[in-house]
Amino acid sequence: MVYFIAKRLIQSVFVMLAVAFLAFSLFRFVGDPITQMTGVETSVADQERLREDLGLNDPFVYQFARFTGDMLQGDFGFSYRTRQPVAEMIATRIPATLELGIVALLISLFVGIPAGVYTALRPRGVATQAILMLTLVGVSIPTFVIGIMLIFFFGVQLGWLPTFGRGGTVHLGGWETSFLTVDGWRALILPAITLGVYQLTLTMRLVRAEMMEVMQSDYIRFATARGVPMGRLYFKHALANTMVPVITIIGLQFGGVIAFSIVTESVFQWPGMGLLFLESIRFVDIPVMGVYLVVIAFFFVLVNLIVDLLYVVIDPRLRIRDVS
Amino acid sequence: MRDFIKRYEGLYLFSRSPAVIIAAIVGLAIIIGAVFAPWIAPVNPYDLSSFSLMDGLLPPVWEEFGTERFLLGTDDQGRDMISSILYGARLSLIIGVSAMIIATVLGVGLGLAAGYFGGRFDAVVMRIADIQLALPAILTALLIDGIARGILPPEVQEDVRVAVLTIAIALSLWVNFARTARASTFVQMNKEYVQAAVMQGQHPIRVMFVHILPNILGPLLVIMTVDLASAILLEATLSFLGIGLPADSPSLGTLIRIGMQFLLSGEWWILWIPTLFLVALVVSINVVGDFLRDVFNPRLR
Numbered sequence: 001m002v003y004f005i006a007k008r009l010i011q012s013v014f015v016m017l018a019v020a021f022l023a024f025s026l027f028r029f030v031g032d033p034i035t036q037m038t039g040v041e042t043s044v045a046d047q048e049r050l051r052e053d054l055g056l057n058d059p060f061v062y063q064f065a066r067f068t069g070d071m072l073q074g075d076f077g078f079s080y081r082t083r084q085p086v087a088e089m090i091a092t093r094i095p096a097t098l099e100l101g102i103v104a105l106l107i108s109l110f111v112g113i114p115a116g117v118y119t120a121l122r123p124r125g126v127a128t129q130a131i132l133m134l135t136l137v138g139v140s141i142p143t144f145v146i147g148i149m150l151i152f153f154f155g156v157q158l159g160w161l162p163t164f165g166r167g168g169t170v171h172l173g174g175w176e177t178s179f180l181t182v183d184g185w186r187a188l189i190l191p192a193i194t195l196g197v198y199q200l201t202l203t204m205r206l207v208r209a210e211m212m213e214v215m216q217s218d219y220i221r222f223a224t225a226r227g228v229p230m231g232r233l234y235f236k237h238a239l240a241n242t243m244v245p246v247i248t249i250i251g252l253q254f255g256g257v258i259a260f261s262i263v264t265e266s267v268f269q270w271p272g273m274g275l276l277f278l279e280s281i282r283f284v285d286i287p288v289m290g291v292y293l294v295v296i297a298f299f300f301v302l303v304n305l306i307v308d309l310l311y312v313v314i315d316p317r318l319r320i321r322d323v324s
Numbered sequence: 325m326r327d328f329i330k331r332y333e334g335l336y337l338f339s340r341s342p343a344v345i346i347a348a349i350v351g352l353a354i355i356i357g358a359v360f361a362p363w364i365a366p367v368n369p370y371d372l373s374s375f376s377l378m379d380g381l382l383p384p385v386w387e388e389f390g391t392e393r394f395l396l397g398t399d400d401q402g403r404d405m406i407s408s409i410l411y412g413a414r415l416s417l418i419i420g421v422s423a424m425i426i427a428t429v430l431g432v433g434l435g436l437a438a439g440y441f442g443g444r445f446d447a448v449v450m451r452i453a454d455i456q457l458a459l460p461a462i463l464t465a466l467l468i469d470g471i472a473r474g475i476l477p478p479e480v481q482e483d484v485r486v487a488v489l490t491i492a493i494a495l496s497l498w499v500n501f502a503r504t505a506r507a508s509t510f511v512q513m514n515k516e517y518v519q520a521a522v523m524q525g526q527h528p529i530r531v532m533f534v535h536i537l538p539n540i541l542g543p544l545l546v547i548m549t550v551d552l553a554s555a556i557l558l559e560a561t562l563s564f565l566g567i568g569l570p571a572d573s574p575s576l577g578t579l580i581r582i583g584m585q586f587l588l589s590g591e592w593w594i595l596w597i598p599t600l601f602l603v604a605l606v607v608s609i610n611v612v613g614d615f616l617r618d619v620f621n622p623r624l625r
Contacts, residue, residue, distance in 0.1 A: 266565050
């Protein structure tokens with residue numbers, strides 16, 4: 001158990017180092033940092049002095065070590081475009097993206113799991129066929145089109161919900177939340193649904209596939225023969241055994257949620273990290289791109305680490321066997 | 325003989341599923357329209373002399389004020405919508421298909437080699453694949469695009485846009501092929517015909533591509549259709565985000581991005597017609613892909 005956690009921790013550290021290396025290579029080799037930082041009027045001698053001061057002439061490994069060290073201390077450098085510290089720029093954007101992502105994930109779970117169970121139990125039903133067809137269409141419709149459609153119907157035609165921005169937000173000690181105002185919740189609904197739809201279809205299909213497999217297993221047949229009530233059979237015996245893959249997917253989906261939040265944030269002008277990342281690509285703002293990657297990777301590694309620990313809690317078999 | 329039955333069975337199932345037939349017809353119609361766009365489309369939308377502001381914002385022919393000159397109306401510049409859409413679909417398909425082919429060649433090559441040689445090579449390829457699988461495709465594509473913007477000199481940026489986009493999409497989709505090819509190769513490696521070929525001293529490349537590849541084509545074909553849909557979607561998304569193709573050579577995604585400006589005003593056709601085309605194209609490819617998966621994997625039926 002301790003060995004398992006330690007192994008996971010070490011792996012996570014390596015992943016983070018690899019991502020940091022990627023960010024560092026971006027910064028160092030994509031364009032020349034000095035020409036980005038200085039204007040045309042800076043003399044060559046001044047440029048060379050700056051290069052020496054910043055340590056860009058030092059050996060490669062040394063530079064990377066310093067880069068990583070700076071990051072660990074929270075120093076993420078400065079944006080080429082706005083000249084602000086990148087750490088500050090990203091930090092102010094994190095709450096918007098996280099709140100959006102969490103609500104989207106919750107939507108996908110609370111709709112996706114029941115729908116998956118239902119379609120598995122009634123594979124030949126009319127409702128099942130309709131749901132499956134809908135999910136196929138849902139997977140095929142690009143996220144941004146779903147966003148535009150929602151804006152059109154609920155924002156423009158019906159005028160029920162706001163179509164851009166976060167609405168009213170409240171500051172809670174550096175965390176800007178939209179959970180505390182009615183306005184904020186209203187602004188959150190459409191983007192969260194847009195972001196959640198794709199994950200929802202994934203969750204549903206997975207739960208359905210797992211449920212169908214579990215329902216055919218011997219212990220379910222035995223439980224049926226023993227006369228276990230249907231509700232108890234479905235939800236206690238069957239659903240509980242589908243939870244391990246479902247939790248895996250939640251961990252993996254978090255990456256998807258973050259990535260698609262780039263698209264969703266662009267459609268709804270949601271002031272999160274994704275919008276910042278898009279702007280930084282358009283203006284080739286390498287430091288912001290690099291730090292965005294590192295931050296995303298950090299969340300990703302964190303969530304996956306938690307998921308791995310959850311396995312051990314949920315599935316007793318894993319406490320004995322060593323999983324790698 | 326077995327091959328014949330398999331093919332016959334697929335055709336039989338095809339004739340029994342109306343949804344798949346409709347999807348195949350719609351998809352084929354769009355693809356043919358896109359491929360033959362230069363001959364079918366009324367005008368060439370890239371030619372600046374083919375449109376004038378005087379014809380701007382005309383609605384489709386069945387609406388009031390619509391004219392037969394512009395069957396699906398015009399955009400704010402006076403460009404014929406149907407020509408823009410056909411040429412746009414053409415670009416989307418060119419990028420989607422080339423990206424899919426590059427991803428197939430790269431992924432299948434690496435996957436076959438990983439499955440065949442195993443050991444350290446396999447470990448390295450699969451680690452890279454794992455890392456990339458953790459990064460969603462859209463993020464990979466955006467990142468590669470951003471790097472290309474930083475590396476390439478600004479003068480050539482516009483000219484190589486299509487190539488950059490294609491490669492960015494291909495590099496974010498190869499993993500699926502590699503994993504499937506590797507897994508299937510592992511299965512084949514234990515079969516006697518492979519061992520016989522190896523023992524005859526045939527060259528590994530010959531064993532991989534002449535003996536193993538034909539036997540693992542089924543699952544790869546399914547991934548190709550699914551990934552074609554993904555590639556088209558990725559391109560549309562990137563163009564919609566303003567990272568992909570510029571407004572003077574629009575793909576379907578760019579057209580939708582332009583159409584967004586008319587979401588609040590009455591000109592619905594500028595936004596919804598390209599959107600309809602994109603969705604119809606992707607949905608039909610996915611439906612056909614789903615069907616193929618069922619045919620090649622009888623267990624799911």
